[in-house]
Amino acid sequence: MAEHERPDDNEFRRRFVTQLQAVVVVDMQRDFLLSGAPLMAHGGEAILRSVNQLTAAARAGGVPVVFTHEVHRADTSDYGIEVEYDPRHCEEGTVGAELHPALSVAPADYHVYKRRYDAFEATDLDLLLRGLGVRNVLVCGVDTDICVLGTVVSARNHDYRVAVVADCCAGTSPAHHDAALLCMGTVFARVVDCAWGQEVVAAAKASLRSITAR
Numbered sequence: 393m394a395e396h397e398r399p400d401d402n403e404f405r406r407r408f409v410t411q412l413q414a415v416v417v418v419d420m421q422r423d424f425l426l427s428g429a430p431l432m433a434h435g436g437e438a439i440l441r442s443v444n445q446l447t448a449a450a451r452a453g454g455v456p457v458v459f460t461h462e463v464h465r466a467d468t469s470d471y472g473i474e475v476e477y478d479p480r481h482c483e484e485g486t487v488g489a490e491l492h493p494a495l496s497v498a499p500a501d502y503h504v505y506k507r508r509y510d511a512f513e514a515t516d517l518d519l520l521l522r523g524l525g526v527r528n529v530l531v532c533g534v535d536t537d538i539c540v541l542g543t544v545v546s547a548r549n550h551d552y553r554v555a556v557v558a559d560c561c562a563g564t565s566p567a568h569h570d571a572a573l574l575c576m577g578t579v580f581a582r583v584v585d586c587a588w589g590q591e592v593v594a595a596a597k598a599s600l601r602s603i604t605a606r
Contacts, residue, residue: 404582407553409595411527414456415447416547418511418533418540420495421461423481423488425534430481430488433534433562434569437492442560442586443532444496449590451498453597456524458502460511462539463489470507509542518550528553530589531581532560537572544581554581557589 399407420443423429425436447457462482464470471480482489491497504517511517521529529552531544540561547554556576563569577583 401582404553405588405592408528408555408592411553412525413528413530413593413596414458414521414524414526415450415530415532415589415593416458416460416511416517416543417443417447417495418460418531418543419462419482419535420459420492420533421482421488422490422492423486425492430479431535431564433536434565436534436562437494439532439534439560439562440492440494442557444494446530446532446557446560446586446589446593447496447498447501450530450593451500453593453595455593455596456502456526457498458504458517458520459491459497460504460506460515460517460533460539460543461489461491462507462509463505464507472508474508509539510546511539511543512546512550513542521552526552528555530555530557530584530593532557532589534562535568536561536563537568538564541572541576544576548580555584555589555592556581557586558583559585560589 424431424433450457464483466483468475504515506515529547533540544554544556558573563572573583
């Protein structure tokens with residue numbers, strides 16, 4: 393295959409497995425997931441089980457797990473023009489900014505705090521991933537059409553190979569979720585499911601063991 397050609401599914405999987413990867417879980421916080429929350433993702437709580445399965449498989453495979461948190465100051469000084477589009481949410485020190493209580497989080501997991509939709513914007517996410525040697529990221533979380541989309545596009549622009557885990561994401565509506573996946577799947581990411589994600593993080597452990605044994 394020529395270098396400029398889009399890799400087929402098998403080649404994409406091979407590249408994903410043979411280079412270090414991480415799972416990035418975007419904004420699984422109360423203000424985006426609980427019923428009646430300011431920015432409730434449609435079906436957000438329904439994906440918790442799949443997200444937990446993916447992160448458990450990642451930890452078992454030695455793949456880093458990173459949780460992003462959107463947080464804002466109570467005086468709105470860091471909202472920028474976001475206040476023109478969204479209600480106030482995820483303010484520092486509030487219950488709404490906390491991760492959902494049913495989300496599985498381990499002590500060794502990483503946490504990145506952000507002020508914008510894009511988890512790379514004005515954070516140390518890129519520095520963290522490069523420090524870990526990561527080249528490939530599996531992205532999941534909420535909202536598919538806002539923070540997941542912004543993070544996936546930025547990850548691609550930072551030259552990470554990206555897989556967005558469709559059934560571990562939820563959007564502002566089913567239509568917005570589907571539209572965002574369609575857009576991301578063009579050039580920004582490969583759209584996969586949780587079973588694919590679990591399989592590649594498990595395969596990553598075997599691949600790493602093979603590399604270190606050489």
